[in-house]
Amino acid sequence: MPLPRAVVLLSGGLDSATTLAIARAEGFETHAISFRYGQRHAVELEFALRVARALGAARHVIAEIDLRVFGGSALTADLAVPKHARAEEIGGGIPVTYVPARNTIFLSFALAFAETTGANDIYIGVNALDYSGYPDCRPEYLEAFERMAKLATRAGVEGPGVSLHAPLLRMGKAEIIRRGLELGVDFSLTRSCYDPTLDGASCGHCDSCLLRRRGFAQAGIPDPIPYAPR
Amino acid sequence: MPLPRAVVLLSGGLDSATTLAIARAEGFETHAISFRYGQRHAVELEFALRVARALGAARHVIAEIDLRVFGGSALTADLAVPKHARAEEIGGGIPVTYVPARNTIFLSFALAFAETTGANDIYIGVNALDYSGYPDCRPEYLEAFERMAKLATRAGVEGPGVSLHAPLLRMGKAEIIRRGLELGVDFSLTRSCYDPTLDGASCGHCDSCLLRRRGFAQAGIPDPIPYAPR
Numbered sequence: 001m002p003l004p005r006a007v008v009l010l011s012g013g014l015d016s017a018t019t020l021a022i023a024r025a026e027g028f029e030t031h032a033i034s035f036r037y038g039q040r041h042a043v044e045l046e047f048a049l050r051v052a053r054a055l056g057a058a059r060h061v062i063a064e065i066d067l068r069v070f071g072g073s074a075l076t077a078d079l080a081v082p083k084h085a086r087a088e089e090i091g092g093g094i095p096v097t098y099v100p101a102r103n104t105i106f107l108s109f110a111l112a113f114a115e116t117t118g119a120n121d122i123y124i125g126v127n128a129l130d131y132s133g134y135p136d137c138r139p140e141y142l143e144a145f146e147r148m149a150k151l152a153t154r155a156g157v158e159g160p161g162v163s164l165h166a167p168l169l170r171m172g173k174a175e176i177i178r179r180g181l182e183l184g185v186d187f188s189l190t191r192s193c194y195d196p197t198l199d200g201a202s203c204g205h206c207d208s209c210l211l212r213r214r215g216f217a218q219a220g221i222p223d224p225i226p227y228a229p230r
Numbered sequence: 231m232p233l234p235r236a237v238v239l240l241s242g243g244l245d246s247a248t249t250l251a252i253a254r255a256e257g258f259e260t261h262a263i264s265f266r267y268g269q270r271h272a273v274e275l276e277f278a279l280r281v282a283r284a285l286g287a288a289r290h291v292i293a294e295i296d297l298r299v300f301g302g303s304a305l306t307a308d309l310a311v312p313k314h315a316r317a318e319e320i321g322g323g324i325p326v327t328y329v330p331a332r333n334t335i336f337l338s339f340a341l342a343f344a345e346t347t348g349a350n351d352i353y354i355g356v357n358a359l360d361y362s363g364y365p366d367c368r369p370e371y372l373e374a375f376e377r378m379a380k381l382a383t384r385a386g387v388e389g390p391g392v393s394l395h396a397p398l399l400r401m402g403k404a405e406i407i408r409r410g411l412e413l414g415v416d417f418s419l420t421r422s423c424y425d426p427t428l429d430g431a432s433c434g435h436c437d438s439c440l441l442r443r444r445g446f447a448q449a450g451i452p453d454p455i456p457y458a459p460r
Contacts (some may be wrong), residue, residue: 064296070346101342104382108338112331116300148374157365177454219345 003029005119007110008164010034010060012044013192014212015168018180019125022167024055025183030122032060033113035106040070041195048191059117063109070100086210103136107145111162115153120162122149127168127176142166142185173215181221188224193212201228233259235349236395237340240264240282240290242274244420245398248283248410249355251395254285255413262290263343265336268298273426280419289347293339300330316440333366337375341392345383350392353377357398357406372396376423403445410446411451418454431458 006013006028010016023030034048045062052060103126108124126137135141142164150161168176180187192212202209204227216223236258240246253260264278275292282290282388333356340352356367365371372394380391410417422442423432432439434457446453 022449048317063299064294066294067342069291069293070343100345100384101338101382104341104378105335105338108331108335111334112297113300115330135384135387136382138381141378144374144378144381146369148334148378151371151374152331152366154330154365 002120005029005031005058005114005117005120006011006121007117008032008057008115008123009106009110010048010057010136011123011125012047012051012190013125013208014185014190014215015176015188016048017055017125017185017187017190018176018183019123019167019186020051020055020057021180021183023123023165030055030057030123031113031117031119032057033106034060034062035065035108035109036062037102037105038157043200044191047189047191051185054186054189055184061113063113065105066101066108067100067105085205086214090134100103101136103141104133104145106137107149107164111149111152114162115155120155120160121165122162123165123167125168126166127171127173128143129170129172139166139169142169160194172218173211174218177215177221191225197228201226203228204230233257234351235259235261235288235344235347236351236353237344237347238287238353239336239340239450240263240278240287241355242277242281242420243355243422243438244410244415244417244445245357245406246278246314247285247355247415247417247420248406249353249397250285250287251410251413253351253353253395258285260285260346260353261343261349262287263336263340264290264292264338266292266294266297267332273430277419277421281415284416284419284434285414291342291343295335295339297330297332297335299304315435318369333364333371334375337379337394337456341379341382344392345385350385350390351388351395352392353395353397355398356396357401357403359400359402365369369396369399372399388425389429402448403441404448407445407449407451423453427458431456434460 006023008020008023008030010020010032012189020030032052114122128137128139146164150156155161156206190210194206194208195203202225213223236253238250238253240250240262250260262282264275266275278402344352358367359371365445376394380386385391423439425433426439432455443453
């Protein structure tokens with residue numbers, strides 16, 4: 001019998017790589033989707049391709065969307081990405097790196113992909129502990145998205161509709177890293193940086209780098225990727 | 231005092247044109263958004279531009295998204311658009327012109343646009359009576375989207391969040407046409423056809439044309455646009 005299919009949002013970062021490995025371990029044929037959305041860290045897409053291949057995704061599509069038409073985020077516009085010395089310095093509130101409605105747009109595309117590919121399951125690697133202040137990483141948001149998604153498509157008219165899985169939701173970064181290693185994720189293929197150098201090194205001091213580095217430190221495992229000297 | 235802003239989904243068809251006129255009549259400065267999504271009837275975008283101008287939209291953005299990456303709809307792929315002689319022949323169930331998760335994707339972009347432009351209101355011209363079998367035109371779907379949207383963005387963290395308006399939801403096509411005329415909509419600038427000819431005439435026999443023509447007939451008003459001879 002063929003495996004059931006799941007769509008997995010894949011950014012090239014360590015969270016989504018671990019999520020892809022979890023979807024596979026939970027018995028799904030995985031169909032990965034990544035986005036070219038005008039992000040300044042588009043190098044992550046090359047890593048997404050390598051991660052999808054390494055983890056045996058049956059298919060990997062890259063959807064082109066242009067969020068720059070709206071402006072409004074340091075990840076897509078010409079605002080400076082904030083830098084800190086340590087993860088503990090990351091401030092409260094919603095950071096300027098928040099991209100308006102990004103997860104909603106990404107999940108909407110995942111829903112379209114799920115519908116056309118016959119998948120009833122969507123995996124997303126958000127987590128609520130290290131979520132860095134984004135409103136669209138909260139559990140109540142994900143529940144509301146799933147409820148909407150069940151009403152949005154054919155699958156929800158003719159059957160139970162799609163289910164949304166966020167297996168990392170309540171995991172800390174160190175726990176995610178350990179779980180990924182158990183499942184065979186090669187973290188040297190992942191990148192998390194919001195502001196990499198031209199030769200692909202991670203900056204080491206944006207929120208995303210700081211959370212990653214603290215996670216590896218807490219897990220007692222060396223981070224295998226290159227960081228730019230400060 | 232400046233008017234509050236509303237984002238309005240604008241396709242170039244008569245429903246969204248009337249919706250734009252309603253948003254303006256309800257006291258909003260309107261910010262229209264249209265989509266180039268690989269539709270075979272992309273000529274509708276030219277009409278969207280004219281409608282936005284004629285109805286005094288403060289801004290009009292066209293977002294590029296590529297739903298063809300997924301395939302799966304007669305509106306974006308190489309399936310034949312179904313034709314009928316009369317509106318009464320339109321079958322039950324979900325038609326092949328259904329685009330997977332289309333309204334979810336469009337509304338997600340509208341949500342991003344609303345967030346960056348400071349709008350707390352989104353208008354969409356769906357209606358449940360003539361809805362032609364699309365799951366994402368049902369009232370329960372729209373309610374679930376609004377609930378999700380209120381949790382998705384800064385506006386929903388810092389205030390009440392966005393409201394979704396579907397003023398045509400329970401109106402028949404004839405009623406929509408009469409309301410549009412009252413509000414000054416020039417329906418000669420609108421197009422509804424899923425399968426127009428190369429010179430821009432509407433086919434007259436796709437579901438969308440049939441519903442439009444029946445609406446004008448029921449309203450007792452001549453439809454001012456050209457139709458191809460059959």
